[in-house]
Amino acid sequence: DAGVTQSPTHLIKTRGQQVTLRCSPKSGHDTVSWYQQALGQGPQFIFQYYEEEERQRGNFPDRFSGHQFPNYSSELNVNALLLGDSALYLCASSLGAEQFFGPGTRLTVL
Amino acid sequence: TQLLEQSPQFLSIQEGENLTVYCNSSSVFSSLQWYRQEPGEGPVLLVTVVTGGEVKKLKRLTFQFGDARKDSSLHITAAQPGDTGLYLCAGDPDNDMRFGAGTRLTVKP
Numbered sequence: 398d399a400g401v402t403q404s405p406t407h408l409i410k411t412r413g414q415q416v417t418l419r420c421s422p423k424s425g426h427d428t429v430s431w432y433q434q435a436l437g438q439g440p441q442f443i444f445q446y447y448e449e450e451e452r453q454r455g456n457f458p459d460r461f462s463g464h465q466f467p468n469y470s471s472e473l474n475v476n477a478l479l480l481g482d483s484a485l486y487l488c489a490s491s492l493g494a495e496q497f498f499g500p501g502t503r504l505t506v507l
Numbered sequence: 508t509q510l511l512e513q514s515p516q517f518l519s520i521q522e523g524e525n526l527t528v529y530c531n532s533s534s535v536f537s538s539l540q541w542y543r544q545e546p547g548e549g550p551v552l553l554v555t556v557v558t559g560g561e562v563k564k565l566k567r568l569t570f571q572f573g574d575a576r577k578d579s580s581l582h583i584t585a586a587q588p589g590d591t592g593l594y595l596c597a598g599d600p601d602n603d604m605r606f607g608a609g610t611r612l613t614v615k616p
Contacts, residue, residue, distance in 0.1 A: 401549070430604070439511075439595050439606030440550065453603050487549050496604070498549025 399424065401490050401499035409505045410478050418473040418502045422490030428452075429471040430496065431463060432487040440487055446471050478506045510534060511596055511607035519613040523585055528610040530596030531578045537599070539579045541570055544593040544609070586614045 402421045410416050422429050428447045432440035442455035446465035465471045469490075475482055483506045489496040512531045520526055530539065538557045542550035554563050556572035556579060563570045567590075569582040583590055591614050597606045 432604075432606075437608070439509075439513075439597075439608045440604075442603045442605065445603075455603050489549070494555070495552060498551070500548050 401426075401488055401497050403486075403488050403499040403502050405502060406500070407503045407505075409507065411507050412478055412480060414478050414506075415474065415476045416478060416504060418475075418486050418488075418504070420471045420473070420488030420490075420499060422469050422471070422488075423497050426490035426492045426497070427469050428491045429465055429469065430489045430491070431471070431473045432489065433457070433482075434485040434487055434501070436484070443473070475504075480506050482506050509608060510600065510605045511598060513594075513596060513607035513610050515610060516608065517611050517613075519615065520586055522587055522614055522616050524614075525582070525584050526586055526612070527580055527582045528594055528612070529578065529580050530607055532598070533577065534598075534600050535576050537576070539572060539576075540597045541579070541581055542595040542597060542606075544595060545591075550593075550595055583612075586612075588614045588616050590614050 401423050404419045430445040431443040434440040443457050444454040445452050449465045460476045462474045485501040487501045488499045514529050540555045541553045544550040554570045559574045559576045561572045567584045571580045593609045593611050595606050595609045
């Protein structure tokens with residue numbers, strides 16, 4: 398049983414560009430959450446998707462958007478990239494209370 | 508200001524030593540979770556504490572939830588190099604998971 402997978406592993410973009418990150422949840426999990434983890438910090442909650450709808454959202458601007466597909470996989474889109482968007486982006490899936498995290502996508506904005 | 512304050516921020520000890528790391532808040536949590544994160548990986552859940560005053564043991568790791576459910580501690584006995592990692596506490600006060608900044612533990616052989 399594969400755990401949570403994320404792609405790509407690493408990504409380099411320039412300011413102003415747009416990026417799409419992808420997440421496949423653990424088998425049987427219907428809820429996907431996205432987090433941003435800056436260097437030396439704990440993960441910061443971006444939003445959570447359930448039944449293809451954004452259910453909760455953290456304190457992130459509208460440049461951050463997402464989508465969940467019928468197979469429960471999810472995408473995180475970030476528009477108009479800023480240098481401060483450089484971070485590890487983590488996806489977590491859950492069926493109940495326990496979250497399982499993927500390895501993350503390391504985004505570098507130059 | 509972080510909702511969950513973790514201390515110390517960094518800890519470097521020798522193999523075999525004992526240590527305690529702390530997670531404190533002014534808010535009350537229905538539960539707190541502890542995770543360990545290794546470089547290049549996502550956090551892995553170690554334990555969830557739910558009841559005030561609860562103590563849970565996971566091999567050499569002992570987790571305690573404060574009586575008022577505002578704080579928690581993690582004690583490691585006879586630390587080993589394999590314990591090296593970032594230890595994160597997390598809680599869900601408003602239906603959005605909040606993490607502390609973590610304690611980065613290094614155990615030297």
